[in-house]
Amino acid sequence: MDTTTLRDEPQSEHDADERDERDDAPAESARRRRTRARLLDAAFEVFAEQGVRAASVETIVERAGFTRGAFYSNFSSKEELFFALMEREKEMRLEQLDTGVAQFLRPLVGEEGAELGDEDVVRTVTRILELQSDDPRWWLVQAEFRLLALRDHTIAADYLRYQDEFFADLTQTVVAALTSARRRFTIAPEEAVRVIAELCANGEARAVLSGDERTFPERLSESVPAILLALTERV
């Protein structure tokens, strides 16, 4: 990185955009969101390429086209950015799930809910999976995060809290969807949801390891609906 160009703002290609928005609080906040989003995108790429431990703040800001100043006006440390990245992924996945439920399950069961046949469950789950983002680099970054948390006690508690919040939110959505299809889990719901989520994560890791080039739903459209049916019963 050329340290003679250190500034607190994005570099030249984005300056026009910035000037338009000066002295305008909502736009300022929109610009800030874009800056954060670009730093997160860059961090994701660099973490996937080099590993979280090896990735430096310099490399990340360089990739994003920003300066260290821009980084530190948004994140106090690489760890804070690491959690912001997990948070963004969590929200994106939950939104994709909400969209899938609204788009593919709701029309079948209506507002009141209705019983679904096993074939409809399989078809609906597969369609919902098709909406989930399918970037193999995410599983690599997840494995990095987990190892980092296992090795570093100062990160472990936050990592665990993030995981617990994610699974609590995910369980709420899945249980609501099952209820509307007149089904319920036969084991502790959060345990069941964790098991299914891990099945997805491990399936994806296997795909990375084996160079399997099918898409996420192609790989999981047998196993995920099968285990969902096996771990639920009709109400």
Place this chain on the structure above:
Amino acid sequence: MDTTTLRDEPQSEHDADERDERDDAPAESARRRRTRARLLDAAFEVFAEQGVRAASVETIVERAGFTRGAFYSNFSSKEELFFALMEREKEMRLEQLDTGVAQFLRPLVGEEGAELGDEDVVRTVTRILELQSDDPRWWLVQAEFRLLALRDHTIAADYLRYQDEFFADLTQTVVAALTSARRRFTIAPEEAVRVIAELCANGEARAVLSGDERTFPERLSESVPAILLALTERV
């Protein structure tokens, strides 16, 4: 490490032991097994402390009290040792499982097999889990191995083959045990076994992250029997 003492054999404290066994082929092979075992023990410790990538062959042989020569007469590379360590763990876990089945399930169902009540299933699974080794460092080293395989295509294929063999063997043992208790899986057996094994692995990783000091069976004696019952039915 003191490079002036480089030799192909274990250092002084073990020389007496070696001399006793010279010119004796079975003993030679026993000594070789001990050397390999000590190198594997040392590698496990160093991998857990420093990570697989950071761990050097020098650090491992120093920890074991051997020389580089002893290392390379047993393993061609750190990667070969890495797989030997996984293989050893796999065999140990499968043996512990066989022992548990023989000790706790066989007396209940006899040679012919017999139906077991759910409470007996829970009690037997918990006892079998109690025999499984319970070293939290193993989950750290596993996470290291997985990440290494995800990052390195030259390791990925061997890692996947190891995993597939492990789960094939594990599935065979679990299905035989279930059959003797007149139960069978309601989803693909290997899928079910992977899911249950991952539940154990993730439970252990959570325990490391949260500093949970209960033992392996204390933590898993609710969730593992519950999911085993949920994923099986009486024949």
